[in-house]
Amino acid sequence: MRIVMTGATAGFGLFAAERLVAAGADLVIGARSPSALPSSLAGRVAAHPLDLDALANVRAFADALGEAPIDVLVLNAGLQLARPARSADGFERTFAVNHLAHYLLLRLLAGRLAQGGRIVLTGSGTHDPAEKTPVTPPVHANADWLAHPERDPTAEKGTRQACFRAYSSSKLANIMTAREAARRLPGVDVLAYDPGYVPHTGLGRDNGRIIAALVSLILPRLMKADRTSTIPRSGQFLADLATDGRFAGARGSYWSVRGPALVEVAPSQLARDDEACARLWDDSARLVGLDP
Numbered sequence: 001m002r003i004v005m006t007g008a009t010a011g012f013g014l015f016a017a018e019r020l021v022a023a024g025a026d027l028v029i030g031a032r033s034p035s036a037l038p039s040s041l042a043g044r045v046a047a048h049p050l051d052l053d054a055l056a057n058v059r060a061f062a063d064a065l066g067e068a069p070i071d072v073l074v075l076n077a078g079l080q081l082a083r084p085a086r087s088a089d090g091f092e093r094t095f096a097v098n099h100l101a102h103y104l105l106l107r108l109l110a111g112r113l114a115q116g117g118r119i120v121l122t123g124s125g126t127h128d129p130a131e132k133t134p135v136t137p138p139v140h141a142n143a144d145w146l147a148h149p150e151r152d153p154t155a156e157k158g159t160r161q162a163c164f165r166a167y168s169s170s171k172l173a174n175i176m177t178a179r180e181a182a183r184r185l186p187g188v189d190v191l192a193y194d195p196g197y198v199p200h201t202g203l204g205r206d207n208g209r210i211i212a213a214l215v216s217l218i219l220p221r222l223m224k225a226d227r228t229s230t231i232p233r234s235g236q237f238l239a240d241l242a243t244d245g246r247f248a249g250a251r252g253s254y255w256s257v258r259g260p261a262l263v264e265v266a267p268s269q270l271a272r273d274d275e276a277c278a279r280l281w282d283d284s285a286r287l288v289g290l291d292p
């Protein structure tokens, strides 16, 4: 089974990648530093350079993969910023890395997916205002405003809130992309994933090591008890979503870690708005230079 994956070098994605390799998958990863992989992956996976910060890198990565069929595409990489920043292409960086780069990769590779192939996108429970997480929730999924927050009349003024909202909105975009991809790509399983809150990954690294460590200790106390997970648990579930036959035929369903279980739940109201999902797809296409 040939699996192409982003976000395999750290956090629970690394755990999932280790499990996939142990199960015999032919794993191909996009990595910012392919020559400095975690020791558990070095020599066991094929790694090509991929920094999602620039759309040109995404196109080069897609070219490097060649034309061989892909069975599973796992889009798991992500970041959460402490200060506003722009991507190499001038877009708000969280939206550019977490959504636009993955959207472009999905579009470039969709035609190479084997019949009965699968796409898994990692979203987050923070996308849903009803979850009341400590992360400022999204208020819209307008791609142009998310890519250019200076045009967004609803933009948060405070730095922390703006960065949090950029993150939760990008994760909303991942989940909406899964729903729309399922509609546009018949014959391919599409799943969105919420790994729960997973402390001790590298996600908070932009805040500095001490604050990130403190957040990993404090946040579980602020979350509902069944919404905090672990690296092995969320990593194993990601590997399951990529390969387990029980998810065959999935049409954009949203799977969430709840306590020890992985359960299918409804995403937020906006994530279930088919018109908004189609609009996000079309507007994202324009932003990355593709025909809708």
Ligand SMILES: NC(=O)c1ccc[n+]([C@@H]2O[C@H](COP(=O)([O-])OP(=O)(O)OC[C@H]3O[C@@H](n4cnc5c(N)ncnc54)[C@H](OP(=O)(O)O)[C@@H]3O)[C@@H](O)[C@H]2O)c1
Pocket: 006, 007, 008, 009, 010, 011, 012, 013, 030, 031, 032, 033, 050, 051, 052, 053, 076, 077, 078, 079, 097, 122, 123, 124, 125, 194, 195, 196, 197, 198, 199, 201, 202, 203, 204
């Ligand atoms: N931790 C949580 O509580 C939580 C909750 C909900 C959703 N998530 C989502 O889960 C996914 C994995 O997060 P994690 O917590 O495991 O974080 P992590 O430990 O920081 O892992 C993030 C992964 O994404 C890669 N990545 C980040 N920026 C990249 C870029 N510009 N180009 C290429 N790769 C890049 C990292 O590569 P490097 O090794 O090169 O840094 C790493 O492999 C993310 O999509 C995140 O949004 C996490």
